[in-house]
Amino acid sequence: MYTSSIYGLTAGTSGVTSNNSQDTERIAAKDELGKDAFLKILLTQLRCQNPLEPVKDQDFIAQMAQFSSLEQMQYMNKNLEDNLAAMKSMGELMAQGTNLGYAVGLIGREIEYAVETETRTGTVTAIHMHAGTPKLLVGENEISMEMITKIRPVTVEGDE
DSSP, rough: OEEEEEETTTEEEEEESSSSHHHHHHHHHHHHHOOHHHHHHHHHHHSOOOTSOOOOOHHHHHHHHHHHHHHHHHHHHHHHHHHHHHHHHHHHHHHHHHHHHHHHHHHTTTEEETTTTTEEEEEEEEEETTOOOOEEOOOOOOEGGGGGEOOEEEOOOTTO
């Protein structure tokens, strides 16, 4: 674990702590080490460093590289979250389109469907959409796709 202590503030991979109760409350409320906190710690370190033992260039460059990495990871995380939300939305739309395409293919076909303990038969005459889900119109009944138990092939006169 990386830690850095400056006049009562300790920063590390697990967060920021302070000997001052006001600082502790303020930092605990945020509950994360963001780029603003990182810059404040870095500036405090530079301001309060011992003039006889200044921060080495390599240490300063390493801290700036960590800051840059943190910023890039936050940016990438936000982009990934946005892409995941878009993909989820697109997947839902595709599923609706697939169900609708399947339902359209049933128009004019005779199906068997279950209503409670009874099995009924009828021809699909139309489709209605309810909350993004296709409902089949069979006679006077509006049924969901899950109720279908059997689909009979279309018979053309003269094929029998």
